[in-house]
Every structure is written in C-alpha cells, then in structure tokens.
Amino acid sequence: MTQAVPAPPTTSVVVVSRGRPSGVRRTLLSLRQQDHPALECVVVADASGLAAIRDLPFFSRLKTVEFDVPNISAARNRGLDLAAGDVIAFIDDDAVAEPTWIRRLAAPFADTKVQAATGFVRGRNGISWQWKAMKVDGLGQDHPMEVPAQASFHHPQGGRATKTVGTNAAFRRQALVQLGGFDPAFHFFLDETDLNMRLAAAGMVTAVVPDAVVHHQYSASPRRARDRTPRDLSQIGASLACFLRLHCAETDQQAARDRARAEQRRRLLAHVVAGGLEPRDVHRLLDGFDAGFVQGSERALRSDMWDAPGPPAFRAMPVPTALRCFCAGYPFERSKLHNQARAVAEAGGVATVLLLSPSVRYMQVSFSDEGIWWHRGGTFGRVSRDGPHFRLRSFRRAAEVERLRVAKFRQ
Template sequence: MCVPGGWLYPSLMGTNSSFRREALAAIGLFDETYEYYLDETDVAVRMVDAGYVVLGIDGAPVHHHFLPSHLRNEAKVVTHWYPVVKNRTYFAMRHARSHRPVTDVIRAAIDAGDVRLAESDSAEQAGLIAKGSTDRARVDADRGLLDGIVLGERAGSKCAPAVTLSPPPFVRFPTLPHANRLRIGLVSAGYPPRPMAGIARFMSELAPALAALGHDVRVFTRATGHPTVEWEDGVWVHRIGDQHRGLVPGSFDHVDDFATGVVREIERIQPWLPLDCVYGGAWDVETIGVVRATEIPTTIMLATPAREAAEHGGWLADPAIAPGLRALFDLERELFAGAHHVHGISQAVVHTIDQLYREPFTEVPVTVAPIGVRDRHVHELRDAQASPTVLFVGRLEQRKGIDIFLQAVATAAPLHPSAHFQVAGADPAGIAEQWRLDHAGDELADRVEFLGEVDDEQLHHLYASAHIVVLPSRYESFGLVVVEAMMHGAAVLSTDIGGIAEVTRDGIDAVLVPPADAPALAAAMSALLDDPARRAALGDEARRRFLQHFDIARVAPAIVDMLRASIAAHQVG
C-alpha cells in the first residue's frame, strides 16, 4: 500500500505514465536533475507524498517502441552508464534516507552499479558491445555514483515548491472513427521487410488499407530476428519468433512453428485486445492453429493450394518431403472445412479446390472477389520509341512457365534484334546459369538479363519501364503479376488459364495464349514487338481496368464485408 511518506511507491515506466497537469504543478513539475531514467518514478513518489493517488490500470495496453540512441545500441544494451547510475543514486539519496541510514543507501547504490557493470561485461563477452566498453562503463559508473551522492545531498528530501501554470486551450487531435470498427488479425508469414511472394504482397497492401478505413489491424508474421511488435503505416505488426511447435504435430516444422506462434501471440494479447476476426491465406495452412485452438471467426483466402503446386512441381517424387506434403494436404482440407468464411480470389481457384478435395465447402460460405494492390502508377518510364523491353516476373519454376518463356524468347529474339528481355524472380533451380551454358557463344546469352529476386522498389521500376510483361503460367489462382503490370499500363501477355482469364479480357486489355504452348507465345510476343500502337492500346485499357476493379481502395471494403459476414455467421452458429 502506497501512503505519503511511506517506503513503498508505485513504479511505472515513463511510456506508461500520464499525470494530471494540476497535480504536476502542485509538486513543482519534473525534477530536471533527471535527464533520463527514473524521472517519472520520482514524480510518482512525490505525487504520493503530496497525497495524490497513482494507479496502475489493469489491461491498459501501451506500446513501448525501442529505438537505438546515444544510451542504448541496436541490441538494447546500455552503452552510456553515467545517467543510469547517477540518477539511481540521486533518487535513493532523495527518497530513501528517511527510511534507511545514508551508509546503507550508498552501499545499495554501489551494489546496483556493480550489477550494471556485470551486465556490461557479459554483453561485451557476447559481442553485443565493442571491446573496452566495460572499462569505459566503470569510469562512467564511478563518476555517476559520486555525482548522484553530491546532488542528492544538495537537494535533500525537501519538496519542490508548487508552480502556477497558464496553459493554452487544449487542442484536440484527430482520431479515427470508432463506429463499426473491427479489430482484425491478418496472418501472413511474408511481410516487409521479408521477401514476399504475390499473396504476401497483397496482404502487405491490404493491412494499411483496412487501417485507413478506421479498423484496428494486427498483422501476425515471421520475425527476421528477435520477436517485435511495431507500429507501421497505421498497422500493428507482430513479428513472431520460432520454436512455438505443438498445435500442428506431424507437419513440416516451419508450418507448426508459425501456426502455433500465431496462436500464442493472439492468446497473449486477447485478454486486453480481443480480435473480432482473423483473415489469412491458405498457403502453408498459416491459420490452421487459429481454426483449431480458438473461437475467433476466421476467413480463409484461397490461393493456389499446395496440392496443385506439388503436382506442377513434381514435389511428391522427392521421398524426403513426400510424407510432409501428404500431411499438408490433409491440413488444407481441414482448414477449408473448418473456416467460418472462405474468400475465393477467383472462381477458378474455388473450382480447383472443389476438384482436389471433393467439395470441402459444403458447410462453409464462399465469396468470390478479386484481390488488388495500392496504385503506384506515377509516371511511365517506358519510351514508346526506344528499344522494347519484355519482362518476366515470378519464381523461376515450371508452374510459372519460365521454360515456355525462354523457348519463346529463343524464337522471337532473333526476329527482333533491338528487343531486350528481363527475368525477375527467385531462381532455386539455377535456370539462369543453365541458360548461359546452353547459349554460350551466341547472342541470346547476353540478351536475356536475369535479375534474381528484386525488392519492391526495383520491381515497380521494372514494371513501369517494360513494354510487355509476360506471365506464361501453367496455373494461376489469380495472377497478381498481371494486375501489377496492368496498374503500370504495360501490355500484358499471358495464358488463358485459371484466374488470369477472369482478371483480364483477351484482346482488350491483354493477349492470352494457351498454356505450355511456346510457339503460340513466341508468335504473340513477336506480334506485340512489331506493333507499338497495339501495345499502347492494351496498356491503356489495362490501366483503366485496374482502376475499376483491382485498386486496393476498392478491394478493401469488400474484404471488410466478408469479415463481417464471418462474424455474423459465427454468432448465429
């Protein structure tokens, strides 16, 4: 129990404290002897001594965002010990001498300094601070101890005089509307700054778009280092570490790690920040833990299922991963059947999963609606009179048709000596090196530029510069690459398959050819390279279609409607 003049006092971190202005004025405001550390604790003690009540509010969430500074480095290790030791000693001299002999107070300050020096030594041994840092810390600590004693003796325990304040009128700050506000959890293992595939790119665009509509959005994603919670673009991003297994035994370790970690983080915040709903993709069954272990209404976004990707990639032929894949297929079926609502990003992907899993959605409502991205079209970098550039974007694998693209290039390139060909995407199978070996000594070796994985800024620069964007996939649940190309007004050349046939209109805003047909792709590529006017017309129509259907500002409200439907269905059930 904290009472005026008592030994016990409330100790709150500064980021968690707020004080009434008149109470601060009554105790003489903050003590400016504290430049950092214990300044708010000193205020709390003086508030209690003056008869005020300092309370901790149960369940009040406060985000303490760490940033490196002149006091702490990126590893959160203190590198400047002087203010810490000085202020701790000064605080003790001010407030403890009425309860303990001054020799005990000073001894406690010395012991506390020794603890800090031991922490510094451990950090130095671990390589978290530079060699010699502990020697400098010892000098800082000794100086801080002496200054704290002197300052404390000089100040004594007398109270600061009250001050009179004449504050200006309170200025209200803008707030988001709270009416019908949802607290939404988005689950996506991929999120900036991690490399992102198409669906993860969509999720990274969706999160701030939902926040802009006034919703409280929490993204649960993988950490690249230690776990963190960050406020980014109006969104709370929970980056989750590994070693959380348990909810999905028998699956791949990375599947169990992430699915279990998401649930553990939701459980951690649920007492004070209960989620209204969860939205996540089906890939790697990232939301299976939520479906299994919580009652939160969950909407699953259907993209290319692992079973479809495995068939195109021949993954089941690898005995090392085949058992894990079969377990993953079973988990996909469970996820589809256990969701409260399903978002099919195309009619094609709904049909694919119906065929693969024999109608798993008989008890689950399904909404078919497109996904989209934020409009980043500022200006086109392509020059209609310059040598044309043909761009392939995607993982270099059979499902994305990289083999068909390169066969078409081998046919079309000799007919168009000024054309330049670029390939952007991860290359796990070494396609680029094989191309260079196969074409060593001929012009094709240098006319195809393999860029590897590119970041977001580079990717959009490539789109804005390309005259033709090619996506010759054998299967696509949607085709986000096509949408991004349309956003930048590029001529799209793709295949009449899956979701691509729903996203585009053949002959109007794209040219579509049959899948796995290299001659047809080469002929269409050559025709577009020969006809700048047609390329421009296709690009203009593609841009218009993007604005009408695939801008995230249009897509996000439809996602909210789905989430509300999942909540309503859960409440009825």
C-alpha cells in the first residue's frame, strides 16, 4: 500500500522590489504559474513597482505594501507583517521561478525538524548554475557542499551554517518569530547569512532542495551594473562589519576584514581587465568599502527587529490551472508558436516555446513579460555548458531531449 504524500504547508512568498517595475511584474507572472495548492504572494515595493503590477489579472489576490527605503532587511520584515503562511519564502525581483519551485521548496517542512530550506539557482543564460549548496562560517566565507540530487537535511556543525541564498529561501514562520526576523542593520549583503548563523546557533535544521529552481538575472541597481560591474561597495563594507561583530571573534575581525577587502580588490581588477572599470575606479570603490566598514562598525545591531504581529488572513493565489504546452519549431515559425503559447499563458498555464536553428548555437532560456518560457538554441549545439560542442542529431530528437529536460520542472 503506497503512503500518501503529505500536502505542502501553507506558504507565503515575499517579493521585495525597488526600482525594477518590469522585473517584479515578471517575478509575479512566474509565481502565478506555481503548482503549490496553498500559496499567497506578498509584494513589498516602491510606487513604481506597485503601479506596474496593478493591471495583473490576479492583483486582487496579492497582499501589497508600499515601501521605498533602501534596506532589504527592513523591507522583508515589512513583508513578514503580512505573511500568514506556515512557511515564508523569498525570491528577488530580478528572478523568476520554475512552476514547481515553491511546492518543492516547501515540501521538506512536512518534517518538523526542518526550519529553513534553500534551492538551486540558474544564471542569466537559464542553463548554468549560479548557485548550488554552500556552508558559511563566522567570517562570512562560503564553503561548497556536496549534496544528493534529492532533498537533504543539514544540521549545524563546526560553527558553520547551511547558507540559504536570498533569492531562493524559505523559513518556518515559527522560527522567524523566535529569531526576530531579519536584522535591519544589514541594509544589503549578508542579511540572510546573518539569519542563517542565528538558525545554526539555535541548532535548527536546514534542507537543501536541488530541484527547487529559480532563474536569477542580476539586474542593474545603484550598487552594480547589469553585467555585475560594481558601482558602490559601501553597503558591502558596512554589512561585513556588522556580521563580523556578531559572529566573529574580536581577535579575528581585522584579518577577516583585510581578507574580504583583498577579495573585492581582485574582483575589481578583473573588471578593469574586462574593460568595465578604469583603474581610478578601483581606488574610489575601495574607499567606499572602507568608509562603509567604519559606518558598520558603529551601526546599532538588532535594533527594531521584527516583532511578529498577527498577520491578516491568508489570501490564496488563484487555483493553478493544469494547462501546459511545449511548442517546438524553427525560428521562422516564431509568430505561430508565440500565438499558441500566449493563449496558454494568458489563461494562467505554463507555456514553453523552443526555437531550434540548424546550428551549434548554445541553448538559452528566458521568461518573457507575457509569462512565456522561451528556449533558443541550435539543433547541434550544447545545452549543459560542460557538454559536447557538437551533437549530430535530428530536429525531432533535439526537441524531444529538451522537452524531457524541462518536463520535471514544468509538469
């Protein structure tokens, strides 16, 4: 007799957005496609972000609050005020989620030991992994983890915490209440890492779920250009100072600061070599890092933490539709395939369009403003970036391979 799979817990997804109206709209279109049966979405955004989503057909099912302070921890805590799910998840406004993301990320919470969970993140090309599994220590240093293909549970060990990446993370609401949410001292950078260290100090278990997948674009912001060229390192320096004060022995803090500064310098020099920065920019940006570190050394810690008010009633998103389509064709058939996919997407379904040219073009995946998944590549080209550069195969075979590759994420 087969055992029934427990229903995933009620889940709230909090999306913080500032200065990215088109991005937050795409994020929400991807959340509309989620196959989780009890999901609510909380949007904490500036006026432009809220204006951009007001015409979405499911806008009335969203919980929204206007917030225009450049402090991601304070914004997340504001979202927690409204989030009523037993599990609370987070995704960035320059990311979109595979339709099975939140159901898979929330599933481990059926085990009462689990207090946090994180998934894997694909980068800008929609194929390569930007983030997998990491531990983090009291110096703020990441350490890669080897994890199985299925969800795995990890206890804190040796002063290290399992790191939840900010654009693909979930926490049991009860754990967030116990720990006071996010520390507003972390305006940007290491905000969720500080929470991870507090989870570890409390002996809480974190799940890593490789099949809970998010695509992350690294959109432009006041801190970085679209190609990730830094524009300002002051908040990185400030948050590092806060983190070291909280989690690093005082005798080790100066060495940790110097190591982090050297890493930033190496990163800046790589951008100089690539042509994104000029040599004088290196000194300016490092001066900003130094000034931020001094500011963070004096900043109040864990003041005005989240006090867990009773949230409004759970407001579920519309029941997910079972509509699915996978349309494959040549680039000259784009218009016809687009029309087929758009009808499914407008009905709240999951639409995937594959355009294959007779070439060795690498596969690229994107998610459009209409809520359509676009896959573009060559019949003979590589998908995985460590795969062969050339594969002799028919159009039909290439299309079937790609359909099967994405099927488990878009069932």
